[in-house]
Amino acid sequence: MRNYLAVLNRELKSYFSSPIAYVVIAMFLIIAGIFYYLIVTNFVQYCMQADMQAQYYRMAPRNMNVNMMAIRPILHNLSLFYIFFLPLITMRLFAEEKKSGTIELLLTSPITNSQTILGKFSAAALLSLIMLLFTALNVLLLFFYGKPEIGPILTGYLGLFLLGLSYIAFGVFFSTITDNQIIAAAITYMFILFFWAIGWISGAVNPAVGKVLANFSLIEHFDDFAKGVLDTKHVVFYLSFITAGLFLSYVSIESAKWRGR
Amino acid sequence: MIDVRQVTRFYGRVMAVDNISFQVDKGEILGFLGPNAAGKTTTMRILTTYMPATSGTVKVAGYDVQDQSMQVRKRIGYLPENPPLYMEMRVADYLDFVAKIKGVDPRDRKKAVAEVMDKVGIQTVSGRVIKTLSKGYKQRVGLAQALVHNPDVLILDEPTIGLDPKQIIEVRQLIKSLAGTHTIILSTHILPEVSMTCERVVIINKGRVVAEDTPDNLTRKLAGNQRLYLEVGGPVEDVRRALAQLPGVVKTTVLTNDKTAGFQVESQSDSEIRPLLAKTVIDRGWQLFEMKPEGMSLEDVFLQLTTKEEVGNS
Structure with a gap:
């Protein structure tokens, strides 16, 4: 446990003592902010139109659901570009240690490989959590102007976090197989694209195969979370994905x- | 303390270490000598549990590096060829981290870090980011990293590389001062370093141990031939021929071609030919200006051992 915390602590410090964390968080928040602005203004416009229509036809104004029409699109949007920032935070985890030779220190110290992997994974997970929490500020702002339900927001963020962890686990794995950070990131991007595209392919092939493929698409599993449905099936799926990534890193x-490194 | 038995290591099909065996006693400093790609680093990596041997057993402090690697890791300090430094960390933070993962008791950690910084002389840079340090200081931080948990066994891969002459002397003194309480294996290219710091030398070449002894014994025993330098006034060719004909002389080399010529005479080490040489020169009416024994240096032994193989193979 102490070793795990030592690694975690060092990795976190290293994120924040280099520009990586700041750059990634800033870029992510800029994009998240732009989408938030677009979606919310769109929603407000739509509400105004609906109000005017109601006045014109002398009807009671329709009740607009902020959860469904603003928050869910925001979460879906986040889920798409959030994962594209993850390779940037996982690529260095092992590749850098291999390049600089510090891996020799870790592998000759009384610390197990599981402790190292989990420590690094947790550091990246915490950084991704920080990224997400900043965007939660945007969503919280809606509470001042509307009456959104808190439940779907919480499940949505849980879904986003689990989705992120799945990619982080595999990002860690791809970082162990090379000493080049660019290559580690590039392979992780390919991996993300592949599991993203699998969702589209599923619509174009034979329905039986399509159903299987759709189940492998990480984004499909996120849908229910965004709707506010907390289904163990999806949680288990993400957890097994994470375990697979970490296990591969270990192997x-x-x-x-x-092989002689 | 360290027991290496019949260790072999392959990288794919390439054999890096071929059936190496040697022992190191407690408190001893062993020099590990060999040309590039001889298998020094591979052997050290096996000793430090960084990578396993393909076959053979290695025991450090009574623990097997393969089966009880965590026990071994607690007892070794390792300085690889490139010091394993996290460049973005501050020196004191870095050493604190190393102390943590080496299992130093949390209550003693602060003291351990302060002591080791004092020992290798880096207190003045303790707050600096490692990236900004000079090569010499980085090397010392690397050394501090290997020492911070006060290990029984120290394995140092070329510890003085990149240091200036003054620092080299300091590091050597530091290493010598650690002998007795620590068992040390040190690899190097620099031969004087071995004769100065090590009590015993293992020379390896092409993955095999080619010699193992004290530096003095090695030079004496393996030199085989005794070498003399003579300066004689006389016709060069005649002198050379006369010297070469003497019993016991193996090889005569002319070094200069002036009126007074220098000759290098190699003879079998068991025969004392100096009186005979002097007599021959004087009897022929030539002048003897100088005669001095030329000891074969460790460099010569090293070259002889590591190049002989090549001749034998081709």
């Missing part, structure tokens, strides 16, 4: 010593 590091 990769263990086997590297036989």
Whole structure:
């Protein structure tokens, strides 16, 4: 436990003592802010139109659901570009250590590979959580002007976080297989695109195959979270994805010593 | 303390270490000598549990590096060829982190870090970011990293590389001062370093141990031939021929071609030919200006051992 915390602590400090964390968070928030603005102004315009229509036809104004018409699109939008920032925070985790030789320190210290991997994974997870929490400020702002339900927001963020962790786990794995950060990031991007595209393909192929493919699409599993549905099926899916990524990282590091790194 | 038995390591099909065996006693400093790509680093990496041997057993402090690697790791300090430094960290933070993962008791950690910084002389830079340090200081931080948990065994891969002469002397003194309480293996290219710091030398070449002894014994025993330098006034070619004909002389080399010529005479080490040489020169009516023994240096031994192989193979 102490070793795990030591690694976690060091990784977190290293994120914030280099520009990485600041750049990633800032870029992410700029994009998140733009989409938030567009979606919310759109929603407000739509509400005004509806009000005017109601006045014109002398009807009671329709009740607009802010959860469904603003927050859910915001969460969906976030889920798309949030994951594209993750390779930037996972690429260095092992690749950098391999390049600089500090991996020799870790692998000759009384600390197990699981502790190292979990420590690094948790550091990246915490950074991604910080990114998400900043965007939550935007959503909270809606509480001042409307009456959104808190439930779907919470499940939505839980879904986003789990989705992120799945990609972080595999980002860690791709970082163990190379000493080049660019390559680690590039492979992670390919991986993300692949599991994204799988959702589109599923519509174009034979329905039986399509159903299987759709189940593998990480984004499909996020839909229910955004709707406010907390289904164990999806949680289990993400957790198994995370376990798979971490397990592969472990195997990769263990086997590297036989191959001669 | 360290027991290496019949260790072999392959990288794919390439054999890096071929059936190496050697022992190191507690408190001893062992020099590990060999040309590039001889297998020094590979052997050290096996010792430090960084990578496993393909076959053979290695025991450090009684623990097997393969089966009880965590026990071994607690007891070794390792300075790889490139010091494993996190460039963005501050020196004191970095050493604190290393102390943590090396399992230093949390209550002693602060003291351990302060002591080791004092020992290698880096207190003045303790608050600096490692990236901004000079190569010499980085090397010392690397050394501090290996020492911070006060390990029984120290494994140092070329510890004086990149240091200036004054620092080299300091580091050597530091290493010598650690002997007795620590068991040290040190690899190097620099031969005087071995004769100065090590009590015993293992020379390896092409993955095999080619010699193992004290530096003095190695030079004496493996030199095989005794070498003399002579300066004689006389016709060069005649002198050379006369010297070469003497019993016990193996090789005569002319070094200069002036009136007074220098000759290098190699003879078997068991025969004392100096009186005979002097007599021959004087009897022929030539002048003997100088005669001095030329000891074969560790460099010569090293070259002889590591190049002989090549001749034998081709």
